[in-house]
Amino acid sequence: MTERAILHVDMDAFFVSVxxxxxxxxxxKPIIVGHPSGRSVVLSASYDCRARGIHSAMPMSQAIPLMPEATVIEPSHHKYSEASAQIMAYFHTLTPLVEQVSVDEAFLDVTGSMRMLGGPVQIAQKIREYIRAEMGLTASVGIARNKFVAKLASTYAKPDGLAVIAPERTEEFLHELPVSKMWGVGKRTADQLHALGIETVGQLATEPETRLISRLGEHGRALRLLSRGIDNRPVEVSRDEKSISSEHAFAVDITEPQVLEGELLRLSHKVGQRLRQHGKSANGVGIKIKYKDFSGITRSKALAAATDSSTKISESALALLRKLTPLAQPVRLIGVRAERLQDYELGLQFSLDPREEKAREAERIADQIGQKFPQSIVTPARFLRPKE
Structure with missing residues (x-):
């Protein structure tokens, strides 16, 4: 039986590179991509900035002092989306088995492509050459027999490199790594493993399964399999989103309920737009609040019927917020989430109230205008944000 050949392609400092x-x-020159003011966070940073400790999701107020000479560039999301679409389209010319993980990375199963295109190394080189020559960008590629090891390999190939982990070298490669490098091991899980005396992937591989399950449940069984290089997950051609969300960090902490409600309205509008864009409807709505001291709270509710209406989403979000008032502290961040998604066609119920149908139709017309004139901003007047 032919070993699978899985590639993990990860663009290098993608936003910066674009x-x-x-x-x-x-x-x-050192570059940071992000909004320079307020409580914005770093979206991407050049490698010299990373060497100073700057990383994505770091508050800009912390990042800029680490490298004050860096040039700060405000993000251009439409450019990143266009570049990503071109890259993913190229991947599909090589194999139909492409799993886009994010805007700048994807798994490719090239097992069935090798007869026509050569071995996985040749295909990886072809990808890197295309991205460099046609797009002026660089990518790192990891090659292995499964997704878990291919992703680790691409990390070690960065920046602008290629790493191959042959099947017979899989366990040798894995076993010296710290467990914190494993997919699915965050800080909490790492702390639990360390409490068991497990520091490396090799130690995890020899740990009795029963002991891992007693501490970590089924997650312990899955991690033990991964530590031995066993990962039979297929490359998933379509990845259904389980939820769609949008959030906003305020420049100053907010105590006024009307400001929070106004922000929820606009975030609900964004979430509704994305639902309609993806042909999805939601069976539930949730909100997220982060307080001044960085503690947080989430609340959610089931909907009587699936919807893609921004109006319906905002009504539910506002109801959840009002149940929490008065709030315990000033708010630094608020978010809205549409959850339990399903395809639009599967049971979206139309209201008998003509006002609701008119509102939904207005939202769809606004979506169409936005698609035809991408630089325009079409939004209900009540969603306009007052100056902070």
Missing amino acids: ELRDSPDLVG
Whole structure:
């Protein structure tokens, strides 16, 4: 039986690289992509910035002092989406088995493509050459017999490299790694493993399964399999989103309920737009609040019928917020989430109230205008944000 050949392709500092491609005068200079003011966070940083400790999701207020000479570039999401779409389209010319994990990474199962295109190393080189020559960007590629090891390999290939883990070398490669490098091991799980005296993947592989299950449940069984290089998950051609969310961090802590409600309205509008864009409807709505001291709270509710209506989502979100008032502390971040998603066609119920149908139709017309004129901003007047 032929061993699977799985590639994990991960773009190098993707947002930064797209900006440098379009502004070559900045090549060689430290770059941070993010909004420079308020409580924005770093979206991406050049490798020299990373060497100073700057990383994605770090507050800009912490990142800029670490490298004050860095050039801060405000993100251009439409450029990143266009570049991502071109890359993913190219992957599909090589194999139909492409699993896009995020805007800048994907798994490819090239097992069935090798007869026509050569071995996995040749295919990986072809990918890297295309991305460099046609797009002016760089990518790192990990090659292995499964997704777990391929992803680890691409990490070790960065930046702008290629790493191959042959099947017979899988356990040798894995066993010296710290358990914190494993997919599915966050800080909490790492702490639990450390409490068991497990520091490396090799130690995890020899740990009795019963002991892992007693501490971590079924997750312990799955981690033990991964530690031995066993990962039979297929490359999933379509990845159904379980939820769609949008959130906003305020420039200053907010105590006024009307400001929080206004923000929930606009976030609900965004979430509804994305539902309609993806052909999905939601059976539940949730909200997320982060307080001044960084503690947080979430609440959710089931809907009587699936919806893709921004109006319906906002009504549910507002009801959840009002049940929490008065709030325990000033709020630094608020978010809205549509959950338990299903395809639009599967049971969306139309209201008998003509006002609701008119509102839904208005939302769809606004969506169409936005698609035809991408630079325009079409939004209900009540969603406009007052100056903070």
